[in-house]
Amino acid sequence: MPDVAQTQPLRPDDPVSLGGYRLVGRLGEGAQGVVYAGTGPDGANVAIKLLRARIGEQAVDDADGFLREVAAARRVAQFCTARVIGAHMDGDHPYIVSELVDGVSLQRIVHDEGPRRDGALYRLAVGTITALAAIHRAGIVHRDFKPSNVLLGPDGPRVIDFGISRALDSSVTLSSGVVGTPAYMSPEQIGAQRVGPPSDLFSWAVTMIFAATGRPAFGFDSLPAVIYRVINEEPDVSQLPDRLRPLVQSCLAKRPEDRPTAAEALFILLDQQGADTDDLERSMTAGLQVAANPFAPPSHDAAPVNPFVSPSHDAAPVNPFVSPSHDAAPINPSAAVPVNPFASPSLDATPKNAFASPSYDPEAEQSVTVNHRLPDPVFFPDTDVPRRGKRAGLVGGGLAVVLALAATALFVVPAMFSGEEEDPQAVAQVTSSAVPLPPSSVASPPTSPTPSPTPVVTPPPALGKPIGKPLSGHRGAVYSVAAATVGDTHVLVSTGLDRQVRLWNADKRTSIGKPMTGHYDEVYAVAAANVSGRALAVTGSRDGTVRVWDLKKRKALGSPLRGHSDAVYAVAVGKVGDKWVAVSGGADGRIRMWDLKKRKPLGRAIAAHRNVINWLTLGKRDGKTVIISASEDRTLRVWNASTRKRINTTFRAHKKPVYSVTTGVLDGRDVVISGGEDNKIRIWDPKSGKAIGKTLTGHKNNVYSLAFGEVNNHPVLVSGSTDGTIRLWDLETFKSLGKPVKAHKGGVLSVDLIDLDDKPAIVSAGKDRRLKLWQIKEFSP
Known part of the structure; x- marks a missing residue:
C-alpha cells in the first residue's frame, strides 16, 4: 500500500465504487493489484486493494478460503498494524478493505531522508516486531514483509498488507507460485518450501538492515544474484547498533528453526534496552535457547500433506531446514528465473561489488511473483479433508500484555509452571485415543509343581459386525x-472439518442436542476426561486455539486458549501430580500445557520438533508422566510432563512422517505404539527408544489413528488407516486378529476403544462424515 501523500486521480478504466465504498483516488499499483483511497458508507477513509487474482467459476471453495483467510487477518490485535476491515468479491475479483493510514513508507523515508539512526531505528525495530508478534498470534504469516509495507505515521510505524499473500495463495490461480519480494524473502520462501512465522523474522531482519544502511542486505542487481546471496551468503551487519546487531544476526539464520519467534525478539528488544553487546549475546543464547531446541514448523501456505497419498520421496524438494553444503554447487546469478537456488553460479556474471551500485532506484522495488515449480501438490479427493503438515506463541499468556505495553517499553515476566513430580499411583490419562479399559500386566502365570485345575482359556477377541446404523x-x-x-x-464427542463439536449418546446411538460451536475453522482433535466429577472435552483447531467444553451443559468454558501460532492438530488430557492438564501440539512444532481448571497456560511452550506435530499422547516412563509427540519429521520424542524437559529418547524407526501414537503396558513394561505414513505400526520402549516385538504390517496406507486397551485379558490395539480399514491386533503375539474391516469410504481418521452396554466396543470416524460402532467378538482362526 503506497503512501497516502502520493494519491493520484482515478484513471478512466478504474471503477468509481466497489460495494458500498466510493473510490476517490489511486494510491498505487503492484503485482497483487491496485490500491485505491476510498470512503465507506459511514464516511470513514479507507484503503481498498482490488486484487488481480481471479477466483474462477469452478473454484467456489477457493473464494470461501480467501474470505476465511482475510477474516483471520481481521482478528490481528491493532498493535502497530493497519486494521483489516473486511474482504469482499467484485464478481470473481476479490478486494480487501483496510484502515487508511496517514503515513509514508519506510522505503520512501529512507530514500528521501537517509538511513534511520539511534532512537528512530530502535523505535522502528520495536514497533515492527510488535506488529509481527500480533500478526503471528492471530495465526497469520505475513509473507511479504519489506520496507514498502511499513508505513511511518504520526503515531509510529504501522505494518500493512499482512495476510493478503496467504489469502491469495489459497486460490487456484496463484497456488503454483511464490508471492513475495525476492530481496526480502527468506531462503525457504525462495526455495518454494513451506513458509511459517520464521520467514517473517528473516524478512524483518533484512528490512532493519535496509533501514540502518539505506541498501538492501543482499544487493539489488540481477534477481538470480540476489537469490544466490540470500541462500548462500551472510549480509554485512556491521553498521547496526550494538544492541540490535545480535538479534538481527539471529533472525538471519539460514535455517528457520535457528531464528527466534517475533514474541521472543520483542522480549529481547524490551528487556535489553540499554544493555551492552555481551548482554545481548547472552540473552540470545542462554535466555531464549532458540537453537538449543530447534524447530521449524511450516505454515498453512504450503502445499498440504495428504494422509491418503504417500508422496514419492524421490521427488521430494530440497530440505529447507538444512543449510546448503559449502561443497555443493551454488546457483548461477545470471540465470533466468525460474532458477534452481542450489545450482552452480557463473562467477564472471556476478558483479564484483553488487552491494554498492549507485543506480539503485527504490521506486523500482515491487512485489514480484517468482514462479517456481512447486512439489507436486497432493490434495485430498475433496474439500472435506484437512491440510495436515504445515511457531508457537509467547511465554504463557504474557504476549497480549507485552504487546499492549510495548510502546512504553515495559517488560512483563510470565510466571513459570513449577509443579512437583506426581505420585505414580495418581496418574490418569485420557487422549483422543483414550482407553477406557486400563491395561494391566500381561505376565504369564507362574507354573505350579503340583497338579492344578485346567485353566479356562479365553479365546482372543476379533472385530465383529457394526452396531446399529x-x-x-x-x-x-x-x-x-x-x-x-x-x-x-x-x-x-466428535469433531470435524465442519468446525462443529458434536455429542452422541453411545448407548442409544443418537445425537445429543445441537452441535457446539466456538472454533472458526476446522476442528482437528478432541480429548475428554472427567475432571473432579465434571465431564470436560478439549479441542484443537486450525484456527490455532484450544477450547475447553462442559459436556453436561454442552457449551464452551471461557475464552479460547491462545498461544499456538498455527493450527492445533493434537490434544491430550491427563493428570500431572494433583493438577489436571491439557497438552496441545500442531503445525508450529511446539507443545503447550494448560491448567484445565484455571484454563491458563502452564509455563513456556516446548520447542519440540523442527516440523509439524501430528499427534501426541500422555504415558508413563519410570513412574513419571511423560508426553510423547509424533511428528512430520519422522521421529517421536519423549518429554517430562512436570519439568517440560526433553528426555533423551528419540524413536527414529519410521521412514516417513508419523501420524499416530498411543501408550500402554505389556508384561508390566511401559510401551509406546506409533504408526504413520510408512503404513507400519511399531512398538517401542520410551526409556531406551528401542523397538519391542515385531513391526505390525498390513495396512495399505497411512496409519492415522491408534487405540490401546485390554479385552478378555488380552492386550489389544485398534488401528485406523486412510486405506479405509480398521484392524484389531493381539499384542501378545503381534499378529492381526481376524480380517480387517472396511470401515469408512475415503479413509479412517480416528478410532477409540469404548465401553458399550458393559461390553468393549470400537468407535471409528472417517472422511465419509460418519461415526460407526463395532462389536468385539471372540476370535475363531
Missing part, C-alpha cells in the same frame, strides 16, 4: 472422536 450429522470429514461419561450416560 452409522451416526451421521457432520457436514465434513469427522476428524477425531473420544469417549466420555456424563452422569450415567456413555457419550462420544
